[in-house]
Amino acid sequence: xxxxxxxxxxxxxxxxxxxxxxxxxxxxxxxxxxxxxxxxxxxxxxxxxxxxxxxxxxxxxxxxxxxxxxxxxxxxxxxxxxxxxxxxxxxxxxxxxxxxxxxxxxxxxxxxxxxxxxxxxxxxxxxxxxxxxxxxxxxxxxxxxxxxxxxxxxxxxxxxxxxxxxxxxxxxxxxxxxxxxxxxxxxxxxxxxxxxxxxxxxxxxxxxxxxxxxxxxxxxxxxxxxxxxxxxxxxxxxxxxxxxxxxxxxxxxxxxxxxxxxxxxxxxxxxxxxxx
Amino acid sequence: xxxxxxxxxxxxxxxxxxxxxxxxxxxxxxxxxxxxxxxxxxxxxxxxxxxxxxxxxxxxxxxxxxxxxxxxxxxxxxxxxxxxxxxxxxxxxxxxxxxxxxxxxxxxxxxxxxxxxxxxxxxxxxxxxxxxxxxxxxxxxxxxxxxxxxxxxxxxxxxxxxxxxxxxxxxxxxxxxxxxxxxxxxxxxxxxxxxxxxxxxxxxxxxxxxxxxxxxxxxxxxxxxxxxxxxxxxxxxxxxxxxxxxxxxxxxxxxxxxxxxxxxxxxxxxxxxxxxxxxxxxxxxxxxxxxxxxxxxxxxxxxxxxxxxxxxxxxxxxxxxxxxxxxxxxxxxxxxxxxxxxxxxxxxxxxxxxxxxxxxxxxxxxxxxxxxxxxxxxxxxxxxxxxxxxxxxxxxxxxxxxxxxxxxxxxxxxxxxxxxxxxxxxxxxxxxxxxxxxxxxxxxxxxxxxxxxxxxxxxxxxxxxxxxxxxxxxxxxxxxxxxxxxxxxxxxxxxxxxxxxxxxxxxxxxxxxxxxxxxxxxxxxxxxxxxxxxxxxxxxx
Numbered sequence: 001x002x003x004x005x006x007x008x009x010x011x012x013x014x015x016x017x018x019x020x021x022x023x024x025x026x027x028x029x030x031x032x033x034x035x036x037x038x039x040x041x042x043x044x045x046x047x048x049x050x051x052x053x054x055x056x057x058x059x060x061x062x063x064x065x066x067x068x069x070x071x072x073x074x075x076x077x078x079x080x081x082x083x084x085x086x087x088x089x090x091x092x093x094x095x096x097x098x099x100x101x102x103x104x105x106x107x108x109x110x111x112x113x114x115x116x117x118x119x120x121x122x123x124x125x126x127x128x129x130x131x132x133x134x135x136x137x138x139x140x141x142x143x144x145x146x147x148x149x150x151x152x153x154x155x156x157x158x159x160x161x162x163x164x165x166x167x168x169x170x171x172x173x174x175x176x177x178x179x180x181x182x183x184x185x186x187x188x189x190x191x192x193x194x195x196x197x198x199x200x201x202x203x204x205x206x207x208x209x210x211x212x213x214x215x216x217x218x219x220x221x222x223x224x225x226x227x228x229x230x231x232x233x234x235x236x237x238x239x240x241x242x243x244x245x246x247x248x249x250x251x252x253x254x255x256x257x258x259x260x261x262x263x264x265x266x267x268x269x270x271x272x273x274x275x276x
Numbered sequence: 277x278x279x280x281x282x283x284x285x286x287x288x289x290x291x292x293x294x295x296x297x298x299x300x301x302x303x304x305x306x307x308x309x310x311x312x313x314x315x316x317x318x319x320x321x322x323x324x325x326x327x328x329x330x331x332x333x334x335x336x337x338x339x340x341x342x343x344x345x346x347x348x349x350x351x352x353x354x355x356x357x358x359x360x361x362x363x364x365x366x367x368x369x370x371x372x373x374x375x376x377x378x379x380x381x382x383x384x385x386x387x388x389x390x391x392x393x394x395x396x397x398x399x400x401x402x403x404x405x406x407x408x409x410x411x412x413x414x415x416x417x418x419x420x421x422x423x424x425x426x427x428x429x430x431x432x433x434x435x436x437x438x439x440x441x442x443x444x445x446x447x448x449x450x451x452x453x454x455x456x457x458x459x460x461x462x463x464x465x466x467x468x469x470x471x472x473x474x475x476x477x478x479x480x481x482x483x484x485x486x487x488x489x490x491x492x493x494x495x496x497x498x499x500x501x502x503x504x505x506x507x508x509x510x511x512x513x514x515x516x517x518x519x520x521x522x523x524x525x526x527x528x529x530x531x532x533x534x535x536x537x538x539x540x541x542x543x544x545x546x547x548x549x550x551x552x553x554x555x556x557x558x559x560x561x562x563x564x565x566x567x568x569x570x571x572x573x574x575x576x577x578x579x580x581x582x583x584x585x586x587x588x589x590x591x592x593x594x595x596x597x598x599x600x601x602x603x604x605x606x607x608x609x610x611x612x613x614x615x616x617x618x619x620x621x622x623x624x625x626x627x628x629x630x631x632x633x634x635x636x637x638x639x640x641x642x643x644x645x646x647x648x649x650x651x652x653x654x655x656x657x658x659x660x661x662x663x664x665x666x667x668x669x670x671x672x673x674x675x676x677x678x679x680x681x682x683x684x685x686x687x688x689x690x691x692x693x694x695x696x697x698x699x700x701x702x703x704x705x706x707x708x709x710x711x712x713x714x715x716x717x718x719x720x721x722x723x724x725x726x727x728x729x730x731x732x733x734x735x736x737x738x739x740x741x742x743x744x745x746x747x748x749x750x751x752x753x754x755x756x757x758x759x760x761x762x763x764x765x766x767x768x769x770x771x772x773x774x775x776x777x778x779x780x781x782x783x784x785x786x787x788x789x790x791x792x793x794x795x796x797x798x799x800x801x802x803x804x805x806x807x808x809x810x811x812x813x814x815x816x817x
Contacts, residue, residue: 167650171644174608175667175712176668
C-alpha cells in the first residue's frame with residue numbers, strides 16, 4: 001500500500017502510467033474503431049495526415065490507413081513486449097535462482113552459458129534465430145525472449161547470492177524445507193522487486209528489437225506492426241516522411257511509458273535509494 | 277561549570293514527521309570539563325548517537341536542531357556555518373565510530389588517511405607529516421608503526437583498525453573526543469585494551485572524552501561522570517560512583533539490575549544420561565588456490581568433543597573466529613563436518629544424508645543471532661512459526677492454531693500472528709524465532725548468540741524466558757555466546773573455545789571460579805567493569 005502511495009507521488013511515474021494506459025486502450029479499441037483489416041487497401045496512396053477526414057493520419061505508399069495500422073500495431077507491440085519479457089524473465093529467474101542458490105559447479109556452468117549469450121550482440125543473435133526459424137509472429141516473439149534473458153539471470157543471481165546466507169534461509173533449512181521450497185517460497189519473493197523493475201527495461205528493448213527487425217523487413221509481414229510501417233516508409237522517407245515518423249512516435253511514446261513506469265516502480269519499491 | 281569545554285543548553289532535536297517520537301533529543305543539558313570522561317549511556321533509540329551527531333552537526337537532512345545552544349570554546353555550534361564547522365571538526369572536536377572497517381577508506385593506506393588530517397588543517401611538509409603519523413601510531417601502541425602506516429584497512433585486525441582510528445582522531449590534539457560505541461564491535465579482550473588506551477591517552481593529553489555506550493560494564497571501567505538517557509531525555513547524571521552504586525531514577529536502577537553479573541547461579545543437578553555427544557568434530561575451510569597449490573586453509577573447528585546431558589544447558593564461549601558458530605552449525609548440519617561424530621538419541625547425526633537430516637531435523641532446532649535477518653520479512657509471524665510443522669506434514673490450519681498457542685508460551689500476544697516481522701521490536705522478534713524453533717517440539721535447542729543483538733533489559737527478559745522454557749519443556753540447550761556474563765547466567769556447563777579448539781570445559785561455577793587453561797582467566801579479566809560486574813545486586817533469574 002505504501003509502495004502504491006509512493007508511486008503516485010512521482011509525476012513522471014504517473015505520466016508514464018497514463019501513456020501506457022493510452023497505448024493499452026488503443027490496442028483494445030482497435031477492432032472496434034477500425035473493423036476492417038488494417039492491411040487492406042483503403043484509399044489513395046500517400047495522403048498526408050489531416051488532409052482527408054476519412055484518413056486522420058493519412059495513408060501509406062500502398063494506400064492503407066496509417067491510423068488503423070497504428071492502433072493494430074499497439075496490439076502487436078504490447079503482445080511481443082509482454083510475451084517476450086515474460087519468457088526472458090522466466091528463463092532469467094530460473095537460471096539466476098539455481099546458479100545463485102547452489103553456487104559451485106552449477107553456478108559455473110549456468111553462468112558460462114549466460115556469458116556465451118551475452119558476448120553475442122543481441123540483434124545479431126536475433127537475426128540468426130529469425131533466419132533459421134522463419135519470421136512468423138510466434139518465432140519472432142520467442143526469439144526476442146531468448147536473446148533477452150541473460151541480464152535478468154545475472155540480476156537474479158546477484159540477489160540470490162546475497163540472500164542465500166541470510167539467517168532466515170538457514171532457518172528454513174533447519175526446519176527441514178526442501179531446496180525448491182526455499183528457493184521459490186523463501187528467497188524468490190525477496191529477490192523479486194529489482195527483477196520486476198528490470199522487466200520494464202527488457203520490455204522496452206523487446207519492442208525496439210521487434211521494430212528494428214521489421215525495419216529490415218525481417219519481421220512477420222502479415223501483421224500490422226509499427227516496425228513494418230517504418231520499414232515501408234523508408235522508401236518514401238525524403239518526401240512523405242510522416243509514414244515513418246508516425247509509427248516512430250508511437251514506439252517512442254510506448255518505450256518512454258514503459259521506462260517511466262519501471263523507474264516509478266523502482267523508486268516506489270526501494271524508497272531508500274531515492275532519497276540518496 | 278566554569279572550565280567546561282563543551283556545554284549543551286536545553287538542546288532539542290526535531291525528528292521528521294512519521295518518526296516514532298517527535299523529538300530525538302528534548303531539552304538536553306550537560307557539560308563536559310577538560311580532562312574528564314563523560315559516559316552517555318542508554319539503550320538503542322535513546323538518542324545517544326543522535327546527540328554525538330548533533331554536536332558534530334552531522335545530522336541527516338530531515339532532522340534539525342530546533343532550539344538550544346551548544347557552546348564550544350565560546351562559540352555556539354548551533355549557529356556556526358559550514359566553514360566554521362569544518363574548522364571545528366577534526367581540529368576542535370574529533371570523533372571515533374563503532375565500526376572501524378566502514379569508517380576507514382578501504383582504498384587508501386592507514387598512514388595516508390591519518391596524514392590527511394595534517395594536510396587539510398596544517399601547513400606541514402610531507403616529511404613532517406610522515407614523522408607525525410608514525411609518532412601517532414606509536415602513541416596508540418600499534419605493534420609496528422612503519423608497517424601499519426603502509427597497510428590498507430583490511431590488512432589490520434579489528435583492534436588495530438580502531439587504534440588507527442583513534443590515532444587519526446587525536447592527530448590534531450582536539451579538545452574533545454567523541455567516541456560512539458568504539459568497542460562494541462570488538463572482542464572482549466581487545467575491548468579491554470582499547471578502553472585502557474583511551475583512558476591513558478586521555479590522561480596524558482588532558483582531552484575531554486564524550487563516550488557513548490550501552491554497556492554499564494564499560495561505564496564502570498572508564499567513566500568519571502555518567503549521563504543516563506531514555507527516549508531522548510536525560511533521566512539522571514552524576515559521578516560514576518554515585519550513578520552506579522546509588523542510582524536514584526527508576527530507569528537507571530532497572531538498567532543496572534538488568535546487567536548480568538559474572539556469578540554462576542548455584543549448580544542444578546544434572547542428568548547422567550547424555551542426549552547429545554559430540555566427539556572429535558573438525559571442519560576445515562579451503563579457499564582459493566589452483567589444483568591444490570596456494571590454497572588458504574583455515575581450521576575453523578579442530579577436534580572438538582563435548583557432551584550435553586539431558587535437560588542441561590551447555591554454553592560455548594569464545595571470541596570471534598574461535599569457531600563456536602561453525603561448531604553450532606555443524607551440530608544442526610547447516611555445515612557438514614569433515615570428521616567426527618555427533619550422536620543424538622543414538623543416531624550419528626554427522627553421517628546422515630541431506631534427505632535424512634531434512635526428515636530428522638525436528639529433534640534439533642536452532643535460534644539465530646540477528647532478530648532482523650532471521651525472519652523472512654515477507655511472511656506473517658504466525659506463518660513463520662507454523663512453517664516447520666507444515667513442512668513436516670501438519671495441516672496448515674492446525675499448524676497456525678498451534679502457532680498461536682506458542683505465541684502465548686513465549687510471552688507474545690496471540691493476536692500478533694497477523695503482523696509482519698518489521699512491526700515487532702528486536703526482543704519480540706527473538707521470541708518469534710524461539711517460537712519457530714519450538715514449534716517442532718525439539719529435544720535439543722541450539723541458540724547462536726540469541727541475545728547479543730538485544731538491549732540489556734530485553735536481554736534479561738529473553739534469558740529468563742529461555743530458563744523458564746528449559747524447565748517447562750525439558751529442553752536441552754546449547755548456548756553459543758561471546759559474553760561470559762550471559763553464559764554465567766544460564767549455563768550449567770561451559771566450554772571455552774579458542775582458535776577452533778575447546779580449551780576448557782566443565783561445570784560453569786568451576787570454569788569461572790577455578791579456571792585451568794591460561795586463556796580462561798585472560799577472558800574473565802577482560803570483562804569490562806571488573807568488580808562492578810562481579811558484585812552488583814541483580815534481579816534473580
